[in-house]
Amino acid sequence: MNTMTVEQDKFNPRPVKFVLWLFILSSIMMFAGLTSAYIVRQAEGNWKIFDLPSIFYITTVLILLSSATMHYSVLQAKKNNIAKQQIGLWLSFLLGAGFLAGQYMGWQELIANKVYFVGNPSESFVYVISGLHGAHIVAGLLLMVSALIGVYRNISQTKNIFRMELTSIFWHFIDILWIYLFVFLLINR
Amino acid sequence: MSTQALDHTDVHAHSDHHEHHPETFWSKYVFSMDHKMIAKQFLITGIIMAIIGMVLSVLFRIQLGWPEESFPFLERILGKWAKDGRIDPSFYMSMVTIHGTIMVFFVLTAGLSGTFSNLLIPLQVGARDMASPFINMLSYWFFFTASVIMTYSLMIETGPASGGWTIYPPLSALPKAMPGSGLGMTLWLLSMGLFVASSLMGGINYISTVLNMRTKGMAMTKMPLTIWAFFLTAVLGVLSFPVLLAGVILLIFDRSFGTSFYLSDIYIGGEALPNHGGSPVLFQHLFWFLGHPEVYIIIMPALGITSEIIATNARKPIFGYRAMIMSLIGIAFLSFIVWGHHMFVTGMNPFLGSVFMFTTLIIAVPSAVKTFNYLATLWKGNIQFTPAMMFSMGLVSLFISGGLTGIFLGNAALDINLHDTYFVVAHFHIVMGSSAMFGMFAGVYHWYPKMFGRMMDARLGYFHFWLTFIAVYCVFFPMHFIGLDGVPRRYYAFTSFEFMNEWLVVNQFISIAAIIGSLAQFIFLYNFFRSIFKGEKATQNPWKSNTLEWTTPVEHIHGNWPGEIPSVYRWPYDYSKPGHDEDFIPQTTPYSETISSNIPTDFGIHEEPVKAEEKSN
Numbered sequence: 001m002n003t004m005t006v007e008q009d010k011f012n013p014r015p016v017k018f019v020l021w022l023f024i025l026s027s028i029m030m031f032a033g034l035t036s037a038y039i040v041r042q043a044e045g046n047w048k049i050f051d052l053p054s055i056f057y058i059t060t061v062l063i064l065l066s067s068a069t070m071h072y073s074v075l076q077a078k079k080n081n082i083a084k085q086q087i088g089l090w091l092s093f094l095l096g097a098g099f100l101a102g103q104y105m106g107w108q109e110l111i112a113n114k115v116y117f118v119g120n121p122s123e124s125f126v127y128v129i130s131g132l133h134g135a136h137i138v139a140g141l142l143l144m145v146s147a148l149i150g151v152y153r154n155i156s157q158t159k160n161i162f163r164m165e166l167t168s169i170f171w172h173f174i175d176i177l178w179i180y181l182f183v184f185l186l187i188n189r
Numbered sequence: 190m191s192t193q194a195l196d197h198t199d200v201h202a203h204s205d206h207h208e209h210h211p212e213t214f215w216s217k218y219v220f221s222m223d224h225k226m227i228a229k230q231f232l233i234t235g236i237i238m239a240i241i242g243m244v245l246s247v248l249f250r251i252q253l254g255w256p257e258e259s260f261p262f263l264e265r266i267l268g269k270w271a272k273d274g275r276i277d278p279s280f281y282m283s284m285v286t287i288h289g290t291i292m293v294f295f296v297l298t299a300g301l302s303g304t305f306s307n308l309l310i311p312l313q314v315g316a317r318d319m320a321s322p323f324i325n326m327l328s329y330w331f332f333f334t335a336s337v338i339m340t341y342s343l344m345i346e347t348g349p350a351s352g353g354w355t356i357y358p359p360l361s362a363l364p365k366a367m368p369g370s371g372l373g374m375t376l377w378l379l380s381m382g383l384f385v386a387s388s389l390m391g392g393i394n395y396i397s398t399v400l401n402m403r404t405k406g407m408a409m410t411k412m413p414l415t416i417w418a419f420f421l422t423a424v425l426g427v428l429s430f431p432v433l434l435a436g437v438i439l440l441i442f443d444r445s446f447g448t449s450f451y452l453s454d455i456y457i458g459g460e461a462l463p464n465h466g467g468s469p470v471l472f473q474h475l476f477w478f479l480g481h482p483e484v485y486i487i488i489m490p491a492l493g494i495t496s497e498i499i500a501t502n503a504r505k506p507i508f509g510y511r512a513m514i515m516s517l518i519g520i521a522f523l524s525f526i527v528w529g530h531h532m533f534v535t536g537m538n539p540f541l542g543s544v545f546m547f548t549t550l551i552i553a554v555p556s557a558v559k560t561f562n563y564l565a566t567l568w569k570g571n572i573q574f575t576p577a578m579m580f581s582m583g584l585v586s587l588f589i590s591g592g593l594t595g596i597f598l599g600n601a602a603l604d605i606n607l608h609d610t611y612f613v614v615a616h617f618h619i620v621m622g623s624s625a626m627f628g629m630f631a632g633v634y635h636w637y638p639k640m641f642g643r644m645m646d647a648r649l650g651y652f653h654f655w656l657t658f659i660a661v662y663c664v665f666f667p668m669h670f671i672g673l674d675g676v677p678r679r680y681y682a683f684t685s686f687e688f689m690n691e692w693l694v695v696n697q698f699i700s701i702a703a704i705i706g707s708l709a710q711f712i713f714l715y716n717f718f719r720s721i722f723k724g725e726k727a728t729q730n731p732w733k734s735n736t737l738e739w740t741t742p743v744e745h746i747h748g749n750w751p752g753e754i755p756s757v758y759r760w761p762y763d764y765s766k767p768g769h770d771e772d773f774i775p776q777t778t779p780y781s782e783t784i785s786s787n788i789p790t791d792f793g794i795h796e797e798p799v800k801a802e803e804k805s806n
Contacts, residue, residue, distance in 0.1 A: 012401075014401050015320030015321070015397045015398065015401040015402055016320065016321060016397075018396075018397040018400060018401055019320055019321055019393050019394065019397045022393040022396055022397060022427055023389075025427060025428070026389055026393070026427045026428070026430070026431040027431065029427075029428050029429070029431040029432055030431035030432065030434055030435045031435075032432070033431065033432035033434075033435035033436065033475055033478065034435045034439075036474075037435065037436070037439065037471055037474070037475055040468075040474060041468055041471055044468055046465075046466045117446065117448065118446060118448055118449075119449075120449075120465075120466050121448070121449055121450050121466050121467060124442065124448040124449070124450065128438065128439065128442065
């Protein structure tokens with residue numbers, strides 16, 4: 001019976017992974033709220049039209065690449081190929097940080113084009129939406145740091161894969177989220 | 190019963206497994222990660238917040254009942270907010286706002302869901318604890334911090350937020366709009382930000398626990414209705430609170446950074462503000478997209494608790510178990526597509542209004558299903574009139590009387606007349622406020638033995654019930670007539686308007702009833718706190734109930750069950766089953782032990798018990 005008890009009580013990653021999915025769901029609802037507000041507000045008229053910064057196209061490529069390297073890293077982790085997993089993680093981290101820097105440059109490009117945060121709501125929305133997405137990127141980068149720390153500290157393979165899975169689920173989510181937001185902003189101007 | 194009759198030699202091995210570190214005062218009572226302790230923390234914080242909310246309501250009832258008189262004792266309590274014993278008009282607005290905020294969010298959302306979801310989800314589905322005990326602890330501490338900030342905002346120089354609990358801009362967006370729009374509103378936003386984070390963490394945990402950590406045999410269709418209600422409540426919270434967050438983020442940018450999401454063409458003191466191009470109605474859309482599911486977040490746990498208590502105390506299976514689940518799902522789904530009925534008079538396109546009216550009135554169907562099922566469960570039951578049962582039946586009564594006025598208000602044409610009158614105040618205080626409060630009382634009386642290992646005094650319970658029940662009807666029923674006459678809510682004094690003067694007597698009656706009702710709550714408080722220390726010791730299963738929480742020992746242990754978690758073989762409502770020697774059969778009893786009472790449908794509808802039975806043999 002002791003073995004039964006242990007079996008019931010051993011570390012089960014499923015509920016925790018599920019918690020992450022639910023967090024993603026609530027995050028989706030927040031952005032759905034924002035983009036719906038965007039459409040409702042746009043329909044009322046008095047809406048300034050401007051071009052999105054060109055660097056957003058480059059950052060979109062960066063985050064797509066980072067998703068690919070993240071996927072590579074998880075695959076290597078599952079093959080117990082720690083060195084290659086590290087390379088994949090570092091690459092994803094650098095690409096992610098590059099994305100964040102690029103978004104910031106995008107804001108500066110907007111300012112140079114006289115599109116200010118305090119102005120017409122159409123302008124403010126671009127800052128708010130990309131800014132909140134940026135906050136998600138920061139969270140994703142922190143998850144990567146925790147996965148990296150795990151790798152260097154040689155945590156058990158089960159836990160390593162668990163951390164990698166959490167990180168990659170979240171990272172792919174914010175990748176897809178950005179593509180949705182970018183396409184949304186491009187279409188609804 | 191093989192699973193229950195475990196040898197207790199395993200206890201030590203087990204507790205070692207769970208408690209690697211010695212429990213200190215801090216880890217046991219303060220930063221506890223045990224769901225049972227967190228439930229008690231939520232309950233007691235909720236009770237304290239409820240007292241604050243209740244005191245505020247008594248204070249503004251005094252103003253409404255006797256608008257011309259002065260009460261020197263008020264000046265002693267409120268200081269400059271009641272100069273010469275008369276409440277300051279702007280503080281009146283603050284009290285109404287904070288009363289609403291505290292009652293809706295802090296008491297009936299966190300106090301109700303936080304307490305009973307935390308207590309019952311792991312115990313009734315058969316889990317050692319929540320999916321993430323750490324996030325669960327964080328959830329409580331965010332809530333606690335939010336409560337402290339909200340209470341603190343009552344004491345600041347400029348007064349707390351005062352634009353109503355719905356914080357419509359521009360009152361909430363312009364710090365200069367009214368006294369409470371400054372620091373008070375900032376604190377409100379800060380507090381509610383923490384509150385939303387707390388709710389999300391709690392809700393995510395509840396969902397994950399229900400879906401992933403049910404014990405062996407606990408199919409979704411064998412869960413008690415309480416769990417179904419808590420589960421769907423959490424789903425509503427996870428889907429709707431982020432939208433409020435989005436709306437509030439935009440509001441914060443408007444307030445503090447000068448954006449114009451909600452502001453346009455506003456003049457203060459003859460001077461135009463720079464804000465241009467915003468839409469205040471946009472905020473209402475975002476707010477009510479949360480706001481409407483929020484009222485179901487409040488009532489659904491109360492309905493779940495009532496289902497469980499009514500079945501247990503009528504000693505009858507719940508009538509229409511699957512219909513109860515379907516109606517909960519129906520209410521949950523519909524709650525997302527009715528928010529427009531709060532905005533019929535915002536200049537909404539009448540066609541859109543009729544769509545929202547249609548979806549709103551459809552909610553009457555699942556609500557009626559629930560009501561009739563409660564009545565059918567009570568019908569010819571062997572009713573045990575425990576205090577919990579009284580409060581549950583009180584909920585059914587209030588849910589019916591409050592629900593009927595909902596049909597009036599859901600009608601877009603009638604709403605033009607009734608909008609923002611006392612009719613609305615009467616409606617939601619009965620159907621959502623008092624009903625949910627009754628559900629909470631019922632839950633406290635019923636699960637008190639599980640929480641504190643002692644019983645509450647039943648006599649005081651009955652006394653508390655009757656006083657509260659009569660007071661609630663005396664307070665809110667006359668308000669319907671005031672509202673039908675067109676008296677608007679949130680007004681400081683009725684005496685300034687000719688046509689409202691005649692309602693002064695009624696208002697005095699309401700105020701007296703409210704004061705008596707409030708005093709009655711002290712009976713509850715005395716009973717609650719006294720019984721923690723001096724109550725009669727509880728037995729393991731005092732209500733002869735079927736659900737899993739009553740198979741745990743009275744003394745709380747971390748991990749809930751010593752040894753193995755019991756398996757489940759049957760649904761939770763086998764009460765008074767013909768052929769069985771007792772009038773209840775716990776979920777842990779396999780069919781092989783109840784040959785005399787088994788009927789074909791036990792095996793025809795659910796197939797799993799047959800397999801489970803084979804295994805246990």
